Amino acid sequence: MLVLGIETTCDETAAAVVERAPDGSGRILSNIVRSQVEEHARFGGVVPEIAARAHVDLLDGIIKHAMQEAGVGFAQLGGVAAAAGPGLIGGVIVGLTTAKAIAMVHDTPLVAVNHLEAHALTPRLTDGIEFPYCLFLASGGHTQIVAVTGVGHYVRLGTTVDDAIGEAFDKIAKMLGLPYPGGPQVERAAASGDATRFAFPRPMQGRPDANFSLSGLKTAVRTEASRLGEITPQDVSDLCASFQAAVLDSTADRLSVGLRLFREKFGAPRALVAAGGVAANQAIRGALDEVARQAGTQLIMPPPALCTDNGAMIAWAGAERLALGLTDTMEAQPRARWLLDANATAPAGYGKTRAGY
Numbered sequence: 001m002l003v004l005g006i007e008t009t010c011d012e013t014a015a016a017v018v019e020r021a022p023d024g025s026g027r028i029l030s031n032i033v034r035s036q037v038e039e040h041a042r043f044g045g046v047v048p049e050i051a052a053r054a055h056v057d058l059l060d061g062i063i064k065h066a067m068q069e070a071g072v073g074f075a076q077l078g079g080v081a082a083a084a085g086p087g088l089i090g091g092v093i094v095g096l097t098t099a100k101a102i103a104m105v106h107d108t109p110l111v112a113v114n115h116l117e118a119h120a121l122t123p124r125l126t127d128g129i130e131f132p133y134c135l136f137l138a139s140g141g142h143t144q145i146v147a148v149t150g151v152g153h154y155v156r157l158g159t160t161v162d163d164a165i166g167e168a169f170d171k172i173a174k175m176l177g178l179p180y181p182g183g184p185q186v187e188r189a190a191a192s193g194d195a196t197r198f199a200f201p202r203p204m205q206g207r208p209d210a211n212f213s214l215s216g217l218k219t220a221v222r223t224e225a226s227r228l229g230e231i232t233p234q235d236v237s238d239l240c241a242s243f244q245a246a247v248l249d250s251t252a253d254r255l256s257v258g259l260r261l262f263r264e265k266f267g268a269p270r271a272l273v274a275a276g277g278v279a280a281n282q283a284i285r286g287a288l289d290e291v292a293r294q295a296g297t298q299l300i301m302p303p304p305a306l307c308t309d310n311g312a313m314i315a316w317a318g319a320e321r322l323a324l325g326l327t328d329t330m331e332a333q334p335r336a337r338w339l340l341d342a343n344a345t346a347p348a349g350y351g352k353t354r355a356g357y
Helices: 037-041 048-070 089-106 115-126 165-175 182-190 215-228 233-266 282-295 311-323
Strands: 002-007 012-020 026-035 079-085 110-114 133-139 142-150 153-159 272-275
Touching: 002 048, 002 089, 002 311, 012 048, 012 311, 026 048, 026 115, 026 311, 037 048, 048 089, 079 089, 079 115, 079 311, 089 110, 110 115, 110 311, 115 133, 115 142, 115 272, 115 311, 133 165, 133 233, 142 165, 142 233, 153 233, 165 182, 165 215, 165 233, 182 233, 182 282, 215 233, 233 282, 272 282
Parallel strands: 002 079, 079 110, 133 272
Antiparallel strands: 002 012, 012 026, 133 142, 142 153
């Protein structure tokens, strides 16, 4: 089965063609991503109107490129999938409308994909992992621990109660005068910093639930930066290193609780899976590996290029749903908000934002 995937939820315009074999294995035939970082850099963050217009200008050409690189025609597709949310609504409308047009013209099944589900299922494309597994999802404005028990079956075990990890990294970068996109800049600065210089709090550590909180940590960094007065480059590096160390400790603690809750509800997980743009942070990857080792399970992480937004993950999620006979009609609606666990409640400040990862 060949599926075209379209991703336009934020500031990456992307399209890909993925093949799903009858045995459930997958293969990426093309994966074209055009980042809009340059368009948004001077504003210090994503401007939704600029993003939507760029998607309109770029998407047709990127789809053409993806189809040509894959060496397939529209008549060969078994389906067309588009991220229908959550995300910046203007961009979501562009991608979903384009997918509907392709599906209608070529009489091809349509799948309106939850962007978060696409992140959740990517490890099945890259590593062929079986259900159930415990997912650490850190993407844009989302930080969640989720039990993945099947396609379309997700139970949220923990979430952020304020800032997501990616948002916190982005806000710290802006606070310290680092360029956009902020997340990778903080990681880069932290590499040459002293992580022990500032004793920042470890939010939520020791609590029996698996929720996250980053707002207090962000405030602590601001307070320390204000106390220093004129900040030197080394101060910035030390602040970033100390901040990142606090995030790592907090994340490790929260995930340890999440894995315990997973075992209590679903038995031993097949793996701890990390997905979403924040998983591209190498320091976080190292911390997660230790958490998995202590929990007696394996860590699975897609390659960095498949952690950030891309069309291949959308195509794969579409293929997984199509294999179960799940399709959508032309009435499928774009969504700015779309919970992965339909029975969960939205946390304060819920939404997808550009956090630099």
